[in-house]
Amino acid sequence: MKNILAFSVILLSLAACKGRINSKAEPKTAHQVTQVAEFKGQQVTGIAIANSGRMFVNFPRWREGVESAVVEIDGNKNKSYPNQEWNSWEIGQPVVADKFIAVQSVLAHDDKLYVLDTRNPQFKTVLDAPRVFVFDLKSNTLTATYILEKNSFHPDSYINDLRVDGDKIYFTDSGHAGLVVYNIATGTSKRILNDHFSTSAEVAYLTFAGTQWKRSVHSDGIELDVKNQRLLYHALTGYSLYSIPTASFDLDNKTEIEKTVRLESKTAAPDGMIFDNKGFLYYADLEKNKIDYRKPDGTIHTLIEGVDVRWADSFSIYKDDLYYTNSRINEVTGPIDEMVFTINKIKLPLN
Incomplete structure (x- = not known):
């Protein structure tokens, strides 16, 4: 997940947990890397490839000058998806329902493209409510919009990534630590593990070649273990992989929910x-x-x-x-x- 500007994210100063990974390196010559696409002056974050092979990427509005929020890569041609009008919003304009404001992630699932719009350009504040736009990849038309309820996000939330499982959509919030689920069947959303240690950043910086990247970013990466029905998640500035049963989102007792959190690995x-x-x-x-x-x-x-x-x-x-x-x-x-x-x-x- 992805904060690159000089906008403040919640700082959490804890000791860095480094040098604890027993990683077994594969021979560097065993795998060939191929460049698929490049973008000059446009910072790409998310990627989604449908079962058909169609490839989609997104560009968050961390600054002015974003040409398109969502792009389909078709050979050597890049085109705004689903069209240019959806991608025409610019920072400072009024917020409208049928335009992308600040897209952070895209996900292809069951012949649909899920576009996660944080509605928080430049990390300043959520302008209305985070949401997911769902497009049918056969017709390239909008089929649903899922809007998070007010009790499931904060003004400084940056709803970062998503996974879909049946009628549930799971999210991480990297701006204000926590996890969110949206129930498609009921049209309701729920937040759990708000400011919990497992969703919070562990350190206030990362180190690259001796230089500190001073940001503190909360729950970011997310993945669904379908076989075991557990949701895995990880703070960006942290060294701990956690999981929770998906059934825990149905619990009402905060203490009982927290008891189901499991440290998977360093x-x-x-x-x-x-x-x-x-x-x-x-x-x-x-x-x-x-x-x-x-x-x-x-x-x-x-x-x-x-x-x-x-x-x-x-x-x-x-x-x-x-x-x-x-x-x-x-x-x-x-x-x-x-x-x-x-x-x-x-x-x-x-x-």
Whole structure:
């Protein structure tokens, strides 16, 4: 997940938890990285690839000059999705219902594209209410809009990432620590683990080549373990992977909910996360320009390390390839007009 501007996020100064990961590195020559797309002056964060192979990416409104919030990549051509009108809002204009305001993530699921709009451009405040726009990928038309209720977000919330499971949508909030669920059947939303230690940032900075990136970012990466019906989540500035049963969202007692939280593993500080069909969990080691993966037996391995990984923000899997966005968040210190942000892909490990 992704704060790059000089806007304040809640600071939480705790001791850094480094040097605790027993990562087994794969041979660096075993995997070939291929660049799929690049964007000059446009900072990409999210990526989603549908079952058909259609690829979508998004660009958050962390600054002025975002050309399109959501883009479909079709060969060498990039086009605003679903059209330019949906992407035409600019900072300072009135907020309207049928335009993207501040998109942070996209997710392809069951021939639909879920577009998560934080409604919080430049991290200043939520302008109305975070929401998810759902587009049918066969007709490219809007089929639903799911708006979070006021009791499930804060003015400083930055609803960051999402996963869909049946009639439930699960979210992380990286601006104000917590998890949220939206019930599609009832049209209601609920917040749990608000300011809980498991959803809160553990440290106030990350370190890149001896330089501190001074941000404190809460619950960010999220992934759903469908087999065991557990939701995994991770603070961006932190080194602990937690999970909670999805059934815990149905509990009303705060103490009972908190009792179901489980520490899964100590990891590197990551952004987004994704499972493959073998149950391998992929995530970035942001500070070391790596992508790691955790096997079901709990062992942690390195898939790739080096200059081809520059803040691997979000992931998507298509066929046998892992696609990831290089958002270069820690490298941004001013205007990004001359910076190039890429989408790369790499073969998944065989075993």
